[in-house]
Amino acid sequence: MQINQIYNMDCIKGMKKIDDESIDLIVTDPPYLIEYKTNYRKDKKHEFNHTILNDNNPELISKYIKECYRILKPNKAMYMFCNFDNVDFFKKELEKYFKIKNMIVWVKNNWTAGDLEAQFGKQYELIFLVNKGRAKFFGSRVTDVWHFNRIPADKLIHQNQEPLDLIKRCILKHSQVGDLVFDGFMGSGTTAVAAIDEKRNFLGFELDYEKYEKASKRIKESLEFQQLTLF
Numbered sequence: 001m002q003i004n005q006i007y008n009m010d011c012i013k014g015m016k017k018i019d020d021e022s023i024d025l026i027v028t029d030p031p032y033l034i035e036y037k038t039n040y041r042k043d044k045k046h047e048f049n050h051t052i053l054n055d056n057n058p059e060l061i062s063k064y065i066k067e068c069y070r071i072l073k074p075n076k077a078m079y080m081f082c083n084f085d086n087v088d089f090f091k092k093e094l095e096k097y098f099k100i101k102n103m104i105v106w107v108k109n110n111w112t113a114g115d116l117e118a119q120f121g122k123q124y125e126l127i128f129l130v131n132k133g134r135a136k137f138f139g140s141r142v143t144d145v146w147h148f149n150r151i152p153a154d155k156l157i158h159q160n161q162e163p164l165d166l167i168k169r170c171i172l173k174h175s176q177v178g179d180l181v182f183d184g185f186m187g188s189g190t191t192a193v194a195a196i197d198e199k200r201n202f203l204g205f206e207l208d209y210e211k212y213e214k215a216s217k218r219i220k221e222s223l224e225f226q227q228l229t230l231f
């Protein structure tokens with residue numbers, strides 16, 4: 001499979017074409033299995049008011065985690081995002097293959113509405129840092145509480161778009177220049193753009209054609225910008 005590409009296909013089908021133990025780092029933000037859709041936009045037909053694909057498919061996540069283990073090189077790391085609602089499911093599935101090193105708490109600058117009278121606002125998401133073998137981090141040791149602001153709503157091109165600096169931290173902590181970074185759920189292409197900015201290679205999949213198109217455009221612009229700054 002050609003690297004420095006994302007493919008518009010189901011990640012499980014695509015991963016079958018990736019060799020065993022060929023990936024240096026996985027940074028991935030799968031569907032959280034919560035049938036999430038934003039509800040704050042006035043335009044109810046807005047694309048963000050549709051749930052993302054497979055947000056109700058735990059079997060996909062189980063298969064994905066198994067494939068992630070297969071394609072990752074020994075003594076390498078994976079970061080996998082999830083949230084409060086299904087953390088027990090994600091942890092159980094990850095533990096079948098990986099060593100869980102941290103459950104990082106990503107503190108955001110906003111919180112959910114939810115049940116306003118019986119539940120406090122949820123202000124964090126979770127990121128599992130897991131190892132195949134033992135993957136030493138690079139640079140200084142940080143704690144498991146990370147503070148990164150969400151992308152402002154008017155700047156989002158995907159309803160689950162993660163902050164670029166947050167993904168870059170994962171990449172810098174667990175890979176080196178020239179390494180190959182994988183994400184099977186590319187969304188708007190954040191993992192690929194972070195990899196390009198940090199001079200890593202990337203590979204990934206996005207099943208939703210519209211999201212794939214937006215991600216491809218964003219990735220192309222990043223590659224062009226990097227070329228411009230190199231010469």
Ligand SMILES: C[S@@+](CC[C@H](N)C(=O)[O-])C[C@H]1O[C@@H](n2cnc3c(N)ncnc32)[C@H](O)[C@@H]1O
Binds near residue numbers: 053054158160184185
């Ligand atoms: C949580 S979002 C990722 C957002 C991404 N981190 C970003 O910053 O834009 C998950 C993505 O996985 C995609 N997806 C769902 N099922 C998939 C599958 N089987 N294969 C590939 N992509 C899939 C969805 O369309 C969605 O864009």
